[in-house]
Amino acid sequence: MNKTKSLIFKSAIKVFSECGYRGATMDDIASNAKLAKGTLYYHFTSKEEIFNFIVEEGLQILQNEVGEVQKMNIGPIEKLIKICKLQLSFLYGYNDFFKVVMSQLWGNEQRQEYLRLKLRKYINEIQTNIQVAMDEGKIESSNSELMAYEFFGALCSAAIYKSIHTEKINLDDIINNTVQFTLKGFGIQI
Structure with missing residues (x-):
């Protein structure tokens, strides 16, 4: 850029x-x-073209980081842990971007459809790891797509928690607690 x-x-x-x-x-x-x-x-x-540009560029930053995790020679659970930490760090580091994305998720306008399409691409990366973990018997078989959205949503909720608490909070504690809580929901103890 x-x-x-x-x-x-x-x-x-x-x-x-x-x-x-x-x-x-x-x-x-x-x-x-x-x-x-x-x-x-x-x-x-147009303003919509700028909006689509920031969505594309912002999510590409996250997608590039996740792509690096996907290339690692580690298991699907370890990848989920790394993705969890990456997404939370991204959401905290780009808090204004997160606000923009969350404010435009709902609706039927072209920019909102575009945003959801880009988010689906990212969430598919999460789903891939969940499905591999299921195939390897590390997570109980279920609807991997729904689980990927739940995973993404839990991490977004942690970002909302951080944005509401304006006092000094320990980011590492939030990340570690969120990773443990999210993966525990999948039946994984870390």
């Missing part, structure tokens, strides 16, 4: 998280990025 697009990425996330999708304007995004409005329009034709 070039320097200008990086500025737009960061600015758009901030503006969308503070104003919501409907309240955000191209002027706000350009102003926050300290760019001329023409520069913004040179790269993007």
Whole structure:
């Protein structure tokens, strides 16, 4: 991503998280990025195009990290633990991005459909590890797709917990507790 697009990425996330999708304007995004409005329009034709760009780029960051875990020569449970820690660290590190994603999950507009499509791709990575663990008898057989969504949802809930508690909290404790709680639901003790 070039320097200008990086500025737009960061600015758009901030503006969308503070104003919501409907309240955000191209002027706000350009102003926050300290760019001329023409520069913004040179790269993007609409607010929805910017939204799709931040979804694509933001989730790609997480997807790249998960891809590295998938390449590791470790078992599916160890991969789930690493993915759990990665996702939580990502959600905490990109808290404004998380707010934008969560605010736009529901609805039938094109950007919301696009967001759900991108999230499905990520959740499929989780499902793959759950299915392998089931095939190896490490997790009781069940609906691996539903379990992957539950896994993702539990981690998102931990991020909501962190965003509500504004006082200083120990991120490592939250991550470790969430990993244990989530995997315990799958019948795995760590």
